[in-house]
Amino acid sequence: MSGLPDGFKRERGLHLLRQMLRIRQFEDRCAELYGAGHIRGFLHLCDGEEAIAVGVMQVLGPGDAIVSTYREHGHALARGVAMGPLMAELYGKRAGCSGGRGGSMHVFDAATRFYGGNAIVGGGLPLAVGLGLAEKLRGTCNVSACFFGEGAAAEGEFHESMNLAALWRLPVLFICENNLYAMGTALARSESQTDIQVKAAAYDVRAAAVDGMDVLAVEQAAREAVEHARAGRGPVLLEMRTYRLRAHSMFDAQLYRDKAEVEEWRKRGPLTTLTTRLKAAGLMTEDDFQALLREADAEVAAAVEFASAAEWEPVEDLARHVYAEEVTP
Amino acid sequence: MTTPLRITYREAVKQGIRGALLADPRVFLMGEDVGRYGGCFAVSKGLLDEFGEERVRDTPLSESAFVGAGIGAALGGLRPIVEVMTVNFSLLALDQIVNTAATLCHMSGGQFPVPVVIRMATGAGRQLAAQHSHSLEAWYAHVPGLRVVEPATIDDARGMLRVALASPDPVIVFEPISLYNMEGDLTDAAAHVRLEGARVHRAGSSVTLVTYGASLWRCIAAAEVLAQDGIDAEIVDLRSLRPLDDATVLASVRKTRRVVIVDEGWRTCSLAAEIGQRIVEQGFYDLDAPIARVCTEEVPIPYPKHLEDAALPGCERIVDTVRRLLGHAV
Numbered sequence: 001m002s003g004l005p006d007g008f009k010r011e012r013g014l015h016l017l018r019q020m021l022r023i024r025q026f027e028d029r030c031a032e033l034y035g036a037g038h039i040r041g042f043l044h045l046c047d048g049e050e051a052i053a054v055g056v057m058q059v060l061g062p063g064d065a066i067v068s069t070y071r072e073h074g075h076a077l078a079r080g081v082a083m084g085p086l087m088a089e090l091y092g093k094r095a096g097c098s099g100g101r102g103g104s105m106h107v108f109d110a111a112t113r114f115y116g117g118n119a120i121v122g123g124g125l126p127l128a129v130g131l132g133l134a135e136k137l138r139g140t141c142n143v144s145a146c147f148f149g150e151g152a153a154a155e156g157e158f159h160e161s162m163n164l165a166a167l168w169r170l171p172v173l174f175i176c177e178n179n180l181y182a183m184g185t186a187l188a189r190s191e192s193q194t195d196i197q198v199k200a201a202a203y204d205v206r207a208a209a210v211d212g213m214d215v216l217a218v219e220q221a222a223r224e225a226v227e228h229a230r231a232g233r234g235p236v237l238l239e240m241r242t243y244r245l246r247a248h249s250m251f252d253a254q255l256y257r258d259k260a261e262v263e264e265w266r267k268r269g270p271l272t273t274l275t276t277r278l279k280a281a282g283l284m285t286e287d288d289f290q291a292l293l294r295e296a297d298a299e300v301a302a303a304v305e306f307a308s309a310a311e312w313e314p315v316e317d318l319a320r321h322v323y324a325e326e327v328t329p
Numbered sequence: 330m331t332t333p334l335r336i337t338y339r340e341a342v343k344q345g346i347r348g349a350l351l352a353d354p355r356v357f358l359m360g361e362d363v364g365r366y367g368g369c370f371a372v373s374k375g376l377l378d379e380f381g382e383e384r385v386r387d388t389p390l391s392e393s394a395f396v397g398a399g400i401g402a403a404l405g406g407l408r409p410i411v412e413v414m415t416v417n418f419s420l421l422a423l424d425q426i427v428n429t430a431a432t433l434c435h436m437s438g439g440q441f442p443v444p445v446v447i448r449m450a451t452g453a454g455r456q457l458a459a460q461h462s463h464s465l466e467a468w469y470a471h472v473p474g475l476r477v478v479e480p481a482t483i484d485d486a487r488g489m490l491r492v493a494l495a496s497p498d499p500v501i502v503f504e505p506i507s508l509y510n511m512e513g514d515l516t517d518a519a520a521h522v523r524l525e526g527a528r529v530h531r532a533g534s535s536v537t538l539v540t541y542g543a544s545l546w547r548c549i550a551a552a553e554v555l556a557q558d559g560i561d562a563e564i565v566d567l568r569s570l571r572p573l574d575d576a577t578v579l580a581s582v583r584k585t586r587r588v589v590i591v592d593e594g595w596r597t598c599s600l601a602a603e604i605g606q607r608i609v610e611q612g613f614y615d616l617d618a619p620i621a622r623v624c625t626e627e628v629p630i631p632y633p634k635h636l637e638d639a640a641l642p643g644c645e646r647i648v649d650t651v652r653r654l655l656g657h658a659v
Contacts, residue, residue: 102436125397128401
């Protein structure tokens with residue numbers, strides 16, 4: 001772990017830490033709520049991967065489009081999806097950001113151009129290519145950013161999408177969150193080439209491997225990638241090397257990895273490292289940290305209250321939203 | 330009423346695409362070999378020269394990626410027409426169509442409708458064997474969130490694309506391979522076709538033939554043979570396979586009291602099964618005879634012509650089935 005760059009500002013550090021803490025506290029609360037039966041279905045938490053969501057979102061503008069996976073609470077929060085409607089979505093309430101129809105794996109938000117929440121591994125990549133194509137054909141400078149896990153690199157859609165985006169020089173950021181396990185299958189058990197970013201060379205896509213546990217490294221890499229894409233120079237693949245500190249989902253007994261390995265990575269956790277660096281640089285005190293923590297907890301508590309109080313959608317509405325609610329020709 | 334223009338089904342589809350490209354700058358066509366090659370069935374020949382490669386876009390052989398990209402481009406404000414060569418190849422994009430296009434509007438609580446049009450050729454009759462000839466319309470018609478249409482006439486081939494593009498929902502347009510060379514009259518009616526609703530193609534009183542796609546023309550041929558025996562068949566062209574127009578089918582059943590469903594899909598789990606069941610549920614007491622079905626034999630489509638013909642729901646099988654139903658000697 002390196003120190004902070006010269007001239008690094010306290011406010012900047014606190015902002016990044018605040019964003020990551022919001023995600024961590026939200027996810028921790030989700031685990032409790034799952035245990036209590038308020039959140040059902042599949043729940044995939046992103047503890048350990050917060051730096052990627054927060055770092056990347058710093059460099060995206062309101063016109064950019066985001067496509068994510070079923071492990072997307074962090075992406076949504078960092079993007080600016082309000083925490084109350086997000087939690088209400090996890091409850092399945094009508095006030096949820098997807099109207100309650102999606103749940104944890106299918107978070108959507110038109111206001112922030114957040115296109116889900118795709119629970120088919122690799123399924124979001126072609127979508128992001130199309131969103132990038134739309135921006136190019138409409139003549140904007142917007143980009144589309146697509147988050148996916150390293151497991152998706154084994155899917156044909158990863159390869160088809162990289163080729164298509166490069167062939168058409170589309171403004172797409174492929175952000176691979178390599179947390180080393182596709183559910184319970186270790187990378188080396190599923191890929192002949194475990195260095196994900198080198199696969200990009202086959203498609204003439206610019207690529208880099210990034211320390212995904214370091215929010216500053218993520219932000220810097222994302223900034224360069226976005227500039228490249230906005231300038232019309234084509235897509236970029238960023239392999240964010242990270243680790244999932246919690247189980248794959250709430251049904252995962254984690255028989256496939258050692259507790260010691262998890263503990264090793266925990267020491268390198270993105271919140272831990274940024275906290276240590278800010279304190280070491282004299283930019284943050286323990287009191288500052290506790291204040292951020294209280295702030296995050298208060299926001300989460302308010303979100304839970306919002307979700308609990310929200311109404312269920314009436315069963316009479318069951319058939320809504322299968323088709324757009326406009327008159328068809 | 331202007332004098333009808335005699336054109337092929339292929340030309341009608343092409344005019345539909347050209348009209349859409351001219352009418353709306355958000356519209357573009359993409360798919361394998363739609364540009365320089367002119368379309369694998371020559372449907373888009375000449376469009377690249379007229380509209381350029383941004384709007385007539387050749388894709389790699391990546392069905393999942395370019396169908397998914399069409400879905401994404403639709404979300405991004407464009408109106409893509411995605412061409413997949415055949416329904417058999419569309420299976421490589423089934424994930425994008427079923428898991429993404431059909432679900433996003435619902436999963437997002439109505440925030441993200443997907444106005445994409447996906448065209449694909451379907452059906453047999455050209456000796457293209459078992460990986461280019463199948464009729465899998467029922468697979469798509471099964472899925473809530475999709476709209477599925479199959480133009481069988483020149484007017485529908487010309488007019489349905491326009492209304493498909495105007496729909497805020499994903500629309501799958503099936504074009505029967507065996508009809509591309511068919512000639513017919515393009516009339517003023519092409520400008521007024523609807524996306525939904527079945528149409529009585531031939532009025533009759535003795536029996537109702539419910540059909541769609543290329544089988545419409547098999548039914549027309551059969552009706553002509555039957556007319557010589559004094560059997561007056563009514564033919565209902567479904568046009569839209571999802572949603573199905575129960576009302577038009579049931580109205581015809583109430584009139585003729587006998588139904589034969591002619592479906593190029595395989596019988597098991599077919600559209601014919603669905604339509605038959607709907608008739609039973611809503612018109613059981615209007616029937617004077619059991620519902621009959623003429624479907625493709627349950628075999629992958631064989632290559633030799635005589636076997637391909639034998640597998641399909643041809644004129645002779647339709648005639649025999651109707652005669653048997655009406656108690657005539659076959």
